[in-house]
Amino acid sequence: MEITSFLPPDIIRMIVSAVVIISFVFLNAMVMTYAERKLAGHFQRRPGPMEVGSHGLLQVIVDGLKLIGKQLILPKDVDRPLFRLAPLLAFIPVVLPFIVIPFSEKLQVADLNIGLIFILAISSLNGMAVLIAGWSSNNKYSLFGALRSVAQNIAYEIPILLVVLTVALMANTFSLKGLVEAQSGMWFILLQPVAFIIYFIAGLAETNRAPFDLSEAESELTAGFHTEYSGMGFSLFFLGEYANMFVVCSIATILFLGGWHGIPLPFLEYTGVFWFLLKVYALLFVMIWCRWTYPRVRFDQLMNLAWKYLIPFSLVNFIITAIVLVIVKL
Numbered sequence: 616m617e618i619t620s621f622l623p624p625d626i627i628r629m630i631v632s633a634v635v636i637i638s639f640v641f642l643n644a645m646v647m648t649y650a651e652r653k654l655a656g657h658f659q660r661r662p663g664p665m666e667v668g669s670h671g672l673l674q675v676i677v678d679g680l681k682l683i684g685k686q687l688i689l690p691k692d693v694d695r696p697l698f699r700l701a702p703l704l705a706f707i708p709v710v711l712p713f714i715v716i717p718f719s720e721k722l723q724v725a726d727l728n729i730g731l732i733f734i735l736a737i738s739s740l741n742g743m744a745v746l747i748a749g750w751s752s753n754n755k756y757s758l759f760g761a762l763r764s765v766a767q768n769i770a771y772e773i774p775i776l777l778v779v780l781t782v783a784l785m786a787n788t789f790s791l792k793g794l795v796e797a798q799s800g801m802w803f804i805l806l807q808p809v810a811f812i813i814y815f816i817a818g819l820a821e822t823n824r825a826p827f828d829l830s831e832a833e834s835e836l837t838a839g840f841h842t843e844y845s846g847m848g849f850s851l852f853f854l855g856e857y858a859n860m861f862v863v864c865s866i867a868t869i870l871f872l873g874g875w876h877g878i879p880l881p882f883l884e885y886t887g888v889f890w891f892l893l894k895v896y897a898l899l900f901v902m903i904w905c906r907w908t909y910p911r912v913r914f915d916q917l918m919n920l921a922w923k924y925l926i927p928f929s930l931v932n933f934i935i936t937a938i939v940l941v942i943v944k945l
Contacts (some may be wrong), residue, residue, distance in 0.1 A: 632724045636713045636795070644857045645675045651903050658907040685846035690753065693843065697751035702844065702851035705744035708737045709858040716865050717792045719875045719887030730791040734866065735772075738821070741859060742768035745823075748852070749840040763914060764823065764830035770921035771820040772945060777929035778814045779934050781807065782870045795874030804871040807936070808809030811871045813929050815898070815899060818863040822856065825906040829914050864898035865891075 629924075649664070649672065656663025664671025689695060691837030715730035717723040727733055728940055742765050749761020785806070786797035804811045820827040841852050868874060872894045876888030912920075 617763055627900070630716070636710060636724070639713070640854060641712055643861050644854045645679070645924055647857045647860070647899065648912045649675045650680045650900075651906075654900070654903050655907045658943075679850075682846060687844075687846040687848050690843050692753045694751040694753070696848065697747050698843075699848075701744050701748035701751060702848045702855075704713070704747060705855040706851040706858075708740040708744075709855050709862060711737050712862045712865075714927070715791055717795060717869070717874060718891050719885055722885065722888055723792060723799040726790060727852045728793075728794045729789045731783060731789040731794070731866075732747060734862065735776065735779065736789075738771065738859070738862070739768075741821075741855070744855075745840045748844070752840070752843040756837045757840050759833075760830040760842075765831060767823075767827065767917060767921075769864070770918055774813050774817045774921065774925040774929040775821065777926070777933050778807075778810045778817070779866075779870065780928075781810050781933045784933075784936060784940060790868050791874075794869055795876065798873040799876060802871060802873040802876075807871065807932070809928065809932050811867070813925050813932070814867055815901075817921075817925060818867065819902060819905060820921070822859050822863055822896070822902075824902055826909040826911050827917055828906075828911065829917055832911060860899060860902060861895065864902070867898055868894040899914045931936070 622701060629671055642901065652674070653663040653671070664674040667674040667677050677933045689698065706909070712734045714724045715727050717726070745764040745768075746761045749759075752758070782794065782803055785803065786794045788794060824831050831841065832932075841849055844852065864894040877890030877893075879886050
């Protein structure tokens with residue numbers, strides 16, 4: 616008996632897509648963990664993990680098993696329902712954007728005509744997860760980290776939104792696939808270099824990456840909003856961060872770097888996937904590079920950068936783009 620005889624094809628497609636996406640999220644976390652530890656070592660002129668497996672390749676698996684085996688400790692005075700909910704809320708929403716990300720012309724789960732708006736709406740839930748984690752922990756350091764994160768996310772979502780609207784105005788679509796197809800002749804990074812720089816800086820802040828990791832500053836707040844978490848609770852925050860980094864770099868690739876467009880390679884059937892992932896992981900490399908190169912900024916410097924520089928520049932860029940497009944159409 617065929618499986619399609621008792622399950623509709625759409626349901627089968629949804630199940631297969633969910634399994635593939637979740638598997639890719641875990642695989643990406645493993646690759647990024649190993650890459651970050653090795654790159655951090657080389658940036659600091661040390662070898663990084665070397666003992667477990669060849670050049671430390673199995674270290675990630677060992678660390679993952681250790682975290683899975685650890686007990687999820689519930690401190691005495693935490694808000695138990697919210698404390699348990701926060702890690703799930705940090706992980707599940709960052710998986711959903713993979714549904715609309717076009718890895719190539721034919722490799723996409725669903726092409727929504729409002730795909731860009733869908734991702735922006737889902738990504739805003741990450742701030743809610745951090746706030747719930749900090750509030751429910753009943754720990755002053757966690758609460759300080761959560762409040763910092765909320766203020767940071769509110770500030771840096773504005774320039775991201777303005778930049779996204781600028782590119783959507785040029786392509787005249789909110790479909791991610793449509794945005795890539797609009798760059799078949801010229802990538803938007805050549806037309807919008809300022810918007811790309813603003814987006815990348817704001818993306819670093821949105822993902823709470825150094826030098827903007829004020830919500831989990833170890834030197835000030837122990838571990839910030841996830842100070843009280845252990846085991847799989849901490850692991851879900853960890854997985855969510857790397858998945859969020861991948862989504863931010865994917866959107867940058869789609870908006871500015873032509874998505875799957877590149878030089879056709881005769882020995883690769885899915886050339887688009889190769890070019891898309893190459894661009895995404897190149898941006899992820901720059902994110903890691905920034906983390907291990909620049910010192911952490913102060914919180915007032917973080918907020919001033921957003922409100923005094925990124926937001927005005929992105930607003931002016933949006934207005935200039937709109938005026939130019941109107942003049943061109945006349």
